[in-house]
Amino acid sequence: MRFLTVSGPPSSGKTSVILRVIEAIQAREKKIGVVKFDCLLTEDDKLYAKKGVLVKKGLSGALCPDHYFVSNIESCVTWGHEHNCEYLISESAGLCNRCSPHINEITAVCVIDNLSGINTPRKIGPMLKSADIVVITKGDIVSQAEREVFASRVKQVNPGAIIMNVNGITGQGAFELTSLFEEASDIETLKGKTLRFSMPAALCSYCLGETRIGEEYQTGNIRKMDI
Amino acid sequence: MKDTSLFHKALTISLEEHPYIEDFLNSFGLDVEPGPNSLQQYLDNLDPDKLEDLGINYQQLCQSLNDFLAGMLTLKEPLDKVDSLTIIGGRDKSGNAENIDLVLKPGEVICIVGPTGSGKSRLLADIEWVAQGDTPTGRKILINNQVPDSKWRFSTEHKLVAQLSQNMNFVMDLSAEEFIRMHAESRLVTNPEEKVAQILKQANQLAGEMFHPDTPVTSLSGGQSRALMIADMAILSKSPIALIDEIENAGIDRKKALDLLVQEEKIILMATHDPILALMGDRRLVIKNGGINKLIESSEAERKNLKSLEELDNKLLALRNRIRSGETLEEI
Secondary structure: OEEEEEEEOOOOOHHHHHHHHHHHHHOOOOOEEEEEEEOOOOOHHHHHHHOOOEEEEEEOOOOOHHHHHHHHHHHHHHHHHHOOOOEEEEEEEOOOOOOOOOEOOOEEEEEEEHHHOOOHHHHOOHHHHOOOEEEEEOHHHOOHHHHHHHHHHHHHHOOOOEEEEOOOOOOOOHHHHHHHHOOOOEOOOOOOOOEOOOOOOOOEHHHHOOOOOOHHHOOEOOOOOOO | OOOOHHHHOEHHHHHHHOOHHHHHHHHOOOOOOOOOOEHHHHHHOOOHHHHHHOOOOHHHHHHHHHHHHHHHHHHHOOOOOOOOEEEEOOEOOOOOEOOOEEEEOOOOEEEEEOOOOOOHHHHHHHHHOOOEOOOOOOOEEEEOOEOOOOHHHHOOOOOOEEEEOOOOOOOOOOEHHHHHHHHHHHOOOOOHHHHHHHHHHHHHHHEOOOOOOOOEHHHOOHHHHHHHHHHHHHHHOOOOEEEEEOOOOOOEOHHHHHHHHHHOOOEEEEEOOOHHHHHHOOEEEEEEOOEEEEEEEOOHHHHHHHHHHHHHHHHHHHHHHHHHOOOOOOOO
């Protein structure tokens, strides 16, 4: 089973890109599974189900979404394997820009859009900087020069990645992206694998439900600003 | 192609010779100053905790820096010359063979015509992807009569094709001059200031209405944006093939725009329904049902008609300018 982690900032077009890739993979008559991670709510599982792919939805609720991701992804991979999926795609949003679901030896994709601003590539951490493939979306809305400038900013923070422009609406570029998915890592289990980068730590009173503001309520892993 | 000596020179020298190293480190949230230490020493002295806070580790940073420097070297290399582009036909949506071998040369303009959804974009995409029978159309693309290196597919430094889409919106909060400079810098051109001035000058000659270099790109009119992007493509882009998705009529001298691109010895493919642009092309590809249906050479009779079409067009342009300057059109 070919397994890929797809991540990217909220509303960057992850689901649209994956849907277009699914259409191209289905044209090759392959069985696909998708695991959609989100926080509070998502309707995207319905979009996937409509395409006739196997879907699993995970909502992290009151937990840190990426910690939730890493505690569940191994079972998801086993689930996909047991259902004889030939492709399994996990989709998760990088919500704090410091999180990243990417796993060593597993093909990692980051989706980022042309409208997000010229400094955004710099602001996104390992989710973008350690990805193998960077997909840039919404290119139809801006000019050629702006696409080139944006791509060069992405290239600067992840010079080793393959950078592709894909249009999530028309599907332009999706066929080409799919040919890269065909070369994704082929695995049966995530046993023994490691994350590409540690997740941000939080182990303080607020993790345990504290809501009051003030020095006396702060215990655990606390860091102070220089003011 | 790793230049290891660069890592052992004093930062004062390496930052001077390769100013983009500083920008690279800044983009990871790291500061660097010229000094006697080498780049290697600088990297070795970085605090691992600080790096973790920045979301990067030592190995990844070194790997990225190596990849980045390699990319910069590629950018400085001259581009392989493209003397011809060959399109070997595949099939249309119903599986009918296209039966065509088409050779295009630099300086040539080929128009692509056909209704919306007929497959114009797929043809342009096949060229951009240098398809080798591996796309839905089964077309093959040859460069200089050979199967090209697959590096063309993913290279951001040496893109085979520059595409000018119908959309010319800008979202960046920059002036026209700043924007073009940023684009020039990203392409590592040797004399950015000169190129920027040249592009702004050309753009102003193409646009019906002049604009100032300080104008924010987001305030440019449709015609001005198109003029700026065409000048930018002609002067800054190294890509030997230009794909143009319709140059809209309003506010731009289309003939001059096309001449400017042809002058730069590019192969130009243009999707258009505009009669003037279509007749300016040397040949026209007719796309139907996802396939190349026909090839039309612009005939002598058509070229003669081009003259009268241009006269008509100039007349309309003059009327437009009169409206713009507040005149009435009681007599035309």
